[in-house]
Amino acid sequence: MKQKFDIITSTCVPLPLENVDTDQIIPARFLKATDKNGFGDNLFRDWRYDKEGNPIKSFVLNDPTYGGCILVAGKNFGSGSSREHAAWAIAGYGFRVVISSFFADIHKNNELNNFVLPVVVSEQFLAELFDSINKNPKMEVKVDLPNQTVTNLATGKSEKFEINGYKKYCLMNALDDIDFLLENKDKIEAWEKKQKNA
């Protein structure tokens, strides 16, 4: 899963629904695996396939008009369960970026920990982006992590997005938090000692 993130320019997959919860991203019955592989096949399973396992043509992932490694979703994406399987499904399917006007906390961290970049944009930027994709499904979006900008290449409009310096460094250099924590064991032991003496 570790991969360096820099600048990504891609067409988008639009999902203009609000409050997309992690049970929709990956239903609980698919959480029984003991490794991280294969979750992409069941991303949005119950919206994507019918009871017999046939693709539901109207769902965006089954519509050849749309493609690319950027998922654009409505407000409050990833609410509900903390299951990291949702992030594994998004990454496993091939998405590198999710754009929304609002993310649920735990899911946002889970995406970052799997080298998928959650990009928070304004409601207006999001509405215009859905509009641009609707008009031209082949339009592209540029996500520039070093400069923390996201650009709708159809309109040329650009926005800054937030990410803390530490996490940005991790993403750009394919480092994870465990690498960092293991380097800081002495500080942890010092903290424990201080508590014991208190």
Add this chain to the structure above:
Amino acid sequence: MNTLFDKIWDKHVVQIVEDGPTQLYIDRLYCHEVTSPQAFAGMRERGLKCFRPDQIVCMPDHNTPTHDQDKPIEDPVSRHQVDTLAKNTADFGLTHFGMMNPKNGIIHVVGPERGLSLPGMTIVCGDSHTSTHGAMGAVAFGIGTSEVEMVMASQCILQSKPKSMRISVNGKLKKGVTAKDVALYIMSKMSTSGATGYFVEYAGSAVKSLSMEGRLTLSNLTIEMGARGGFIAPDEVTFEYLKGREYAPKGADWDKAVEYWKTLKSGDDAVFDKDITFDAADIEPMVTYGTNPGMGMGISQHIPTLDTVDAAGQISYKKSLVYMGFQPGDSLLGKKVDYVFCGSCTNGRIEDFRAFASIVKGRKKAEGVTCWLVPGSWMVDAQIREEGLDKIFEEAGFALRQPGCSACLAMNDDKIPAGKLSVSTSNRNFEGRQGPGARTVLASPLVAAAAAVTGVITDPRTLM
């Protein structure tokens, strides 16, 4: 500033990373079988041992069947996940309450009832409902599997400090109104994202009047409005509950602990980033009508019409009512119910079964309703039997099942069939949560019991 959240959080700060998150020390890590295997695998790949194995407690709960737990699990994939946890905990030297161990149950029921979750602690688990343990006066929150691995490796986690919010509910709760109704009411006002980015302290006379079980229910549901966690400052109710529990401090350690716990409250001068107040008198028994827990209303009310929903949310709103088979403007009273589920980390404690029993006593289960009563743990099961509630259930035509998460998320074989309407005491009414196509109405054990004996959604106050 000077909130209880600040006090507990700040005490656990190991360091603040420059232009980055906080490295926070974790007192207790809980693991269940679903969100831990990849973390253990990661530890193996890196050749690591758990840094503080004594602070980690593990048990299976999501996949466990609610019958014949003494036999191997029928579903081979579920069995493999449960067996994997047993093997991992043995390999890494961790405490494990396996299936049929009298200490087994839903992790968020077992932690508090065994005295493993204590005031002032930082507690995490790869499960969003870890917020439950906040009821003990702890900072408890759900994390992802990568973060579980971080805690295994270092007993620390990297997190940005959330903002603080106080939600006060003042006054006296009315007859038939439980902690579940308070939570569903707050969510209906806050929406499922209204507290995202915040840690919530519950306060006010109505909150303080709740039993420990009620407080656990309220804290449990905090995540459903997007907050990382919610907690209640510890008080005599907390201390009384914890005293004598298996893993709680004993003797002189107990006295010392209580002395410290008594200091755990927000200062009179505490400043919250957001301060919200509700009146207990406005709350009636609640039901949900849509596909997220924020879509709730008083049981006597009608489903909001489309014009009350903002433009960007209308597609989701319509989709949700179509899924549920409801119309805007509908009342839920009198709707035919197919399934009733009483259990889960939200409402699977002794008080919930007492409430259920108080309604079904002397009545009979309605024909055509399938009802699953699933205690949250073996300890709850034992309490039910000690109090003779099992006899009341039996006489009314209900059978008690064995402990586990069960129909809350249908990872075992307790699945609600497509299109069927379920009144459930669990925490999520998402599409497909209780089984593909299942329709879920979230409610309190009183509302669930009223549905179970009448066969339709019924105001429990008419049966009290």
